[in-house]
Every structure is written in C-alpha cells, then in structure tokens.
Amino acid sequence: MFTDRFIQYIKFEKRYSPHTVSAYQSDLDQFIGFLNYPDQIISHPQEITHYHIRNWMVELMNQQLTARSVNRKIATLRKYFKFLVQEGILTVNPASKINTPKIPKHLPVVVEDARLTQMLDNGEVFSDDFSGTRDKLIIEMLFGTGIRLAELLGIKESDINTYEGTVKVLGKRNKERIIPLNQELRHLLLKYNELKKSENFGNNSLILIVTDKGANAYPKLIYLTVQKYLSHISTQNKKSPHVLRHTFATSLLNAGADLNAIKELLGHANLSATQIYTHNSVERLKSIYKLAHPKA
Structure with missing residues (x-):
C-alpha cells in the first residue's frame, strides 16, 4: 500500500516530529485494517474509493470518536493519497471528495x-x-x-x-x-x-x-x-x-x-x-x- 514510503517521506523529507509521524502511522494502520476486514480485501491504493473512506469515517463515529479525532484521521488520508498522486501511483485523491464532520467550538481552557x-x-x-x-x-x-x-x-x-x-x-x-x-x-x-x-x-x-x-x-x-x-x-x-x-x-x-x-x-x-x-x-x-x- 506504499505506506512505508509515505512514512519515510514525512519523517525524513518533511521532517515531521516523532509524535506526528507516530500518529500518521497509527491512522494508516487503522484504515488498512478496516479495508482488509474479512468481507473486503484491498491490495492496491487504486482500488480505494471515497466510499471506502466514507464508510471508515462512519465506523469511527459509531465508535464514539470525537469530530476532531475523525477529522485528524481523514486529514492523514488526504495527505497520504496526495503523496501517492505526486508519486504517480494514483491519478486522483479519493479523499478529496470527503466532507468531514463539523467540530463544535470550545473556548480554550485557561488558568487565572x-x-x-x-x-x-x-x-x-x-x-x-x-x-x-x-x-x-x-x-x-x-x-x-x-x-x-x-x-x-x-x-x-x-x-x-x-x-x-x-x-x-x-x-x-x-x-x-x-x-x-x-x-x-x-x-x-x-x-x-x-x-x-x-x-x-x-x-x-x-x-x-x-x-x-x-x-x-x-x-x-x-x-x-x-x-x-x-x-x-x-x-x-x-x-x-x-x-x-x-x-x-x-x-x-x-x-x-x-x-x-x-x-x-x-x-x-x-x-x-x-x-x-x-x-x-x-x-x-x-x-x-x-x-x-x-x-x-
């Protein structure tokens, strides 16, 4: 699925922090795990459509994840698929059509x-x-x-x-x-x-x-x-x-x-x-x- 190439890219070329790299890796592992659930086997990114991503988003929301967490995971996919387009592996970013849930606004927590x-x-x-x-x-x-x-x-x-x-x-x-x-x-x-x-x-x-x-x-x-x-x-x-x-x-x-x-x-x-x-x-x-x- 070329995830290793993507992780190397953000780690060494983009120089993202170890914490960010770890979060991206975790998000991608979760998504690929969802894709390879018993009733569907996806072996190449070209087989992934926005329907797969939308179904995963629904699954995440059913797991009671917050809108902020869901949006972060979808942002990971957007960046991953954008990288695959840049590399010529894909021609279209399937995550570009996804509308993410609105995040409720909360005032920043402060101390006196x-x-x-x-x-x-x-x-x-x-x-x-x-x-x-x-x-x-x-x-x-x-x-x-x-x-x-x-x-x-x-x-x-x-x-x-x-x-x-x-x-x-x-x-x-x-x-x-x-x-x-x-x-x-x-x-x-x-x-x-x-x-x-x-x-x-x-x-x-x-x-x-x-x-x-x-x-x-x-x-x-x-x-x-x-x-x-x-x-x-x-x-x-x-x-x-x-x-x-x-x-x-x-x-x-x-x-x-x-x-x-x-x-x-x-x-x-x-x-x-x-x-x-x-x-x-x-x-x-x-x-x-x-x-x-x-x-x-």
Missing part, C-alpha cells in the same frame, strides 16, 4: 494568570535544587513564551540568547521563530544552567530540559510536572501544557496586545487560529460588565 504568577513567585512551592528549578523553568517557559510541548522539548541550550533575552523555537512545518524572554525567566535560565553543570551531566546533552539523570526530557515528564503544579491553583480537570499556552495568549490579549503579534508569538499559520482567544476576552468583558454595571 494572577494565581499562576503568585504560585511562581512563591518561594516555597519549588525547591532550590536541580529538580525544583527545572520544574519551575518548565512552567515559566510554557507560560512565559506560549510554546508548544514539542517545541519546549526541542529547545537546545544554543537556542537561548540570555544577552538578547530571546529563545529560538522550531515550530510546526519546521518554521523558526524568535520569542522574547522576560527578565525573570532569563535569571531562572542562568540559575538552571549553573545547577545543570554542577550535576556533572551538563555536557551530556545539548537539549535544554533534561531529567534528573541528565537524559533528554520526554512528553510525560512535562505533562506530570504541569499537572502537579497546576493542581496547586486549579481544580479544573484539564491541566495540560497547552492550558499554559492558552493562558499566555489570553493574558496578552486581555492586556491589549495586538492579535497579529500574538499570532506570530504562537507560531500560528493563520490569524483564524488565533482569533479563538478573542472569545475568552469577550466572555471576560461580559463578566466585568455584569459585576460593574447597574443595568446588568
């Missing part, structure tokens, strides 16, 4: 930035050793720059310019962007790097965030760290690194930052992706109005 700042400024929450300083740096980086989890894991020590007060981030589609660092974050980075060197594993890794043993940090470490500290200030179920990214964007918007500037800081390709944060600001204005206006 004042409580988050108070926690970060509280000297008793984070220990002064390497682990505590690293944990604080994880929270400060996510909240202070709005970067994604994968972007944080990919930051090298050489990407930090403490003199200029900037960090270079490699985002989606291998697009680089420069994000400013606040003064407190710059001081924290200096302290962290000193402790990292004192642990005698500073030279073992070029990656900024490392484990207690000096190995490159991994997604679960970041997730557990964020969940641990957000539990101090929030009772909401969602306590992921992306919540801090949402909080970063919403805080900037509430403070009057230009939407285009926030778009550049977040690394969004389109302004429409950034505009969702305006809904949070409108809701905030409504709550202020209800509390403050005599006619509310």
Whole structure:
C-alpha cells in the first residue's frame, strides 16, 4: 500500500516530529485494517474509493470518536493519497471528495494568570535544587513564551540568547521563530544552567530540559510536572501544557496586545487560529460588565 514510503517521506523529507509521524502511522494502520476486514480485501491504493473512506469515517463515529479525532484521521488520508498522486501511483485523491464532520467550538481552557504568577513567585512551592528549578523553568517557559510541548522539548541550550533575552523555537512545518524572554525567566535560565553543570551531566546533552539523570526530557515528564503544579491553583480537570499556552495568549490579549503579534508569538499559520482567544476576552468583558454595571 506504499505506506512505508509515505512514512519515510514525512519523517525524513518533511521532517515531521516523532509524535506526528507516530500518529500518521497509527491512522494508516487503522484504515488498512478496516479495508482488509474479512468481507473486503484491498491490495492496491487504486482500488480505494471515497466510499471506502466514507464508510471508515462512519465506523469511527459509531465508535464514539470525537469530530476532531475523525477529522485528524481523514486529514492523514488526504495527505497520504496526495503523496501517492505526486508519486504517480494514483491519478486522483479519493479523499478529496470527503466532507468531514463539523467540530463544535470550545473556548480554550485557561488558568487565572494572577494565581499562576503568585504560585511562581512563591518561594516555597519549588525547591532550590536541580529538580525544583527545572520544574519551575518548565512552567515559566510554557507560560512565559506560549510554546508548544514539542517545541519546549526541542529547545537546545544554543537556542537561548540570555544577552538578547530571546529563545529560538522550531515550530510546526519546521518554521523558526524568535520569542522574547522576560527578565525573570532569563535569571531562572542562568540559575538552571549553573545547577545543570554542577550535576556533572551538563555536557551530556545539548537539549535544554533534561531529567534528573541528565537524559533528554520526554512528553510525560512535562505533562506530570504541569499537572502537579497546576493542581496547586486549579481544580479544573484539564491541566495540560497547552492550558499554559492558552493562558499566555489570553493574558496578552486581555492586556491589549495586538492579535497579529500574538499570532506570530504562537507560531500560528493563520490569524483564524488565533482569533479563538478573542472569545475568552469577550466572555471576560461580559463578566466585568455584569459585576460593574447597574443595568446588568
């Protein structure tokens, strides 16, 4: 089915992240498994029509998958078949005719930035050793720059310019962007790097965030760290690194930052992706109005 060629393509030519490559592989394996169900055997992509894809989509929805998950899997197929067309294996992309389900709009989940700042400024929450300083740096980086989890894991020590007060981030589609660092974050980075060197594993890794043993940090470490500290200030179920990214964007918007500037800081390709944060600001204005206006 040429899936191996496609995976090699996105891995080495497109240079997608390991997480993205794994997701694409999983989606394709599920689709091929569906195609090769006992009552139908498909051996070549030319035999696949939009009816097969639509039937798979129905099957996924019957399994109670969310519209967002279904859309992501169909997007995988679109890209896969587009690759086969480019390679001359197919003449038509059978996924191009598929209409995906609408995704219900949900406001981004955020935490109260004042409580988050108070926690970060509280000297008793984070220990002064390497682990505590690293944990604080994880929270400060996510909240202070709005970067994604994968972007944080990919930051090298050489990407930090403490003199200029900037960090270079490699985002989606291998697009680089420069994000400013606040003064407190710059001081924290200096302290962290000193402790990292004192642990005698500073030279073992070029990656900024490392484990207690000096190995490159991994997604679960970041997730557990964020969940641990957000539990101090929030009772909401969602306590992921992306919540801090949402909080970063919403805080900037509430403070009057230009939407285009926030778009550049977040690394969004389109302004429409950034505009969702305006809904949070409108809701905030409504709550202020209800509390403050005599006619509310």
